[in-house]
Amino acid sequence: MSEGRAIPEATVARLAVYLRVLGSLSDGGLSTISSEALANAAGVNSAKLRKDLSYLGSFGTRGVGYVVQVLREQISTCLGVTEHRSVVLVGVGNLGHALAGYAGFGSRGFRIAGLFDADPRRIGEGISGLTVQGMDELAAVVAQEAVSIGVIATPADAAQEVCDRLVAAGVTSILNFAPAVLSVSDNVDVRKVDLAVELQILSFHEQRKAAGLKAVL
Amino acid sequence: MSEGRAIPEATVARLAVYLRVLGSLSDGGLSTISSEALANAAGVNSAKLRKDLSYLGSFGTRGVGYVVQVLREQISTCLGVTEHRSVVLVGVGNLGHALAGYAGFGSRGFRIAGLFDADPRRIGEGISGLTVQGMDELAAVVAQEAVSIGVIATPADAAQEVCDRLVAAGVTSILNFAPAVLSVSDNVDVRKVDLAVELQILSFHEQRKAAGLKAVL
């Protein structure tokens, strides 16, 4: 199966999870693993896992399984996180602070190249080794550090403007934590994480469980 | 279309977004809206929006559109957020702090009924009007405040244990921010948010864009 094949979106999301799980397993000293075992550790069906991996090529050994190290390299290459990728973070409020201090980014292939905020009172503040800069500096940092990903952690009403500035500066992928719909041109990818939406989805299922219970009574 | 019909998972996620968008529109004084306009504001296709709404029943008016207020009530009811739903948050580190202070929960149907942490040094700390409690208090709070949703914002290695304790206390839905796969019994719903995974998905698309560019050259 060649590298040229289009990889489904759903598969990409799972590959990232496999990579994380493989990291722990590898730290535990495991050198090879079967699809069954890895699938269990990642919480998916083993057939689905094999199909996912088959998009990257076929480098498992029948009767044995996969070599953990090889798998990590293949997935890292596919996801483009073989060397660290630079990101900028805009909005250093509550959530922005937490993100800036999140160790998981560094250990999983990302480097925060800059922190930005529109509020003059926050500029100059130091957060985990970085200094918060004003929005005027954004374009220069993005260009100089070859940043391709921007993270938006501003209030909703500022999100679209920040997004536009990021795109203007050359960013082509955006991770948006603000509860707002962003409109961007086709060549820019946006992923959104809305914490309240996640809770509401869970709430829906709770609602269903409660309704089901009532029906039984 | 009756309430009894099963609502697809994908639709539920979008309903939460519609509800958010309707909130802003309603604040802006709008009283009715067409599927086309709402779809634009929510960033989806209008046919999809109509189909989504049709799962709740049919209360649009042909030639006119939907009454904003009615729509909000219908969606709120469906999602089970007509009155505030209580949640508990476990893990008051970097991210936990941010979540505890997030105003969006309150305004979108949720109330934080308790903050918990295993670290004795954090117990007693006050965060946005609440006091951090020890894990021993968890079960009592869950029972007393009728909490059905738990949020895990601990390090990965503590996540499974915290999850088990939440379930034992009676929580039936979990939102997991820890980069770990949780195993739970079938009657418990888990949603996970992994910040690094989100970035890796964006990274993948960047990788593709770069590869495409190279192919052109």
Place this chain on the structure above:
DNA sequence: AGTCGCTTGTGAACGTAGGCACAAAGTCGC
């Protein structure tokens, strides 16, 4: 009251994703 224009609600077609089950391909023991 009748007609016209607009918008909903939905059937039908299409595309994507998931899961089973099995042949192919390798290892290990003898």
Place this chain on the structure above:
DNA sequence: GCGACTTTGTGCCTACGTTCACAAGCGACT
């Protein structure tokens, strides 16, 4: 070297989700 056993890679089928396109329904205007 050979046979038994293990595990991969994948073809096929089913289920889910998305999009199109249009008939049915409602209000506004005459």
